[in-house]
Ligand SMILES: [Fe+2]
């Protein structure tokens with residue numbers, strides 16, 4: 393049996409198409425998506441359509457990432473319409489508007505911008521708005537399309553709202569193969585390559601035979617006790633300094649699972665161009681410059697901005713633009 397697992401597309405259509413093409417040629421028995429299809433990138437609608445349409449047609453397994461949760465939450469309101477908090481999370485609202493069909497047309501390049509509240513890192517910044525609240529549903533009376541269709545605005549929002557925390561199956565040997573977005577501790581408590589065995593044990597409990605995750609954007613293959621733990625890395629925004637798209641090929645043969653992380657080159661200049669051409673950067677404000685810098689550098693930057701500047705910005709002591717300029721300068725990055 394062969395299972396392909398991908399995660400953390402983050403609205404990067406060029407990387408997604410490259411990964412899906414590679415998966416198709418590998419011909420797996422099943423495809424799994426471990427969340428964070430959207431947010432922090434310029435093509436949320438097209439990426440969600442691609443994944444949801446195929447998931448429905450081919451019985452893919454899908455779960456919710458923390459970024460789906462953010463976008464659905466902020467898209468329905470729950471945020472001010474001006475001020476520092478608005479400036480920091482407006483990119484998430486932009487993403488929601490794309491999904492809900494409130495700007496542009498279905499299937500077209502997205503046109504608007506936003507910024508992400510949390511980060512896939514160890515830090516749970518106090519400045520990162522995060523809540524398990526589930527968003528209100530869209531009023532389907534506004535939409536003439538059937539909500540069963542992933543092409544309809546209502547369909548996309550509802551499909552994301554319905555995604556579960558975890559997905560499991562029983563393999564040919566009668567053992568559990570499980571997928572969650574970050575870890576069993578929650579959708580922001582990720583698994584890192586340098587986690588201790590004790591930490592890893594805690595994050596996978598109750599331990600299945602195989603646990604596949606995403607979220608940290610750092611691929612790894614480890615065993616702890618009798619469990620195989622695989623972080624499949626990120627399709628759209630790797631943070632391990634390797635900018636190539638990542639996904640995992642899981643194979644069950646001779647009574648055991650083995651894993652391989654696949655890395656794929658794709659046209660990153662084209663992906664960067666989409667940040668500009670879609671209107672994402674223009675409409676999202678200065679926070680989106682951090683997101684683009686993370687993409688260019690293939691490393692995590694936003695947690696450091698929260699650590700060093702969020703309090704000053706949220707308190708009105710420093711404009712967001714100045715904080716981003718200073719932070720990028722601190723990091724030695726031309727912004
Ligand atoms: Fe992510």
Ligand SMILES: [Fe+2]
Pocket residue numbers: 428457458459512573579606607608
């Ligand atoms: Fe995540």
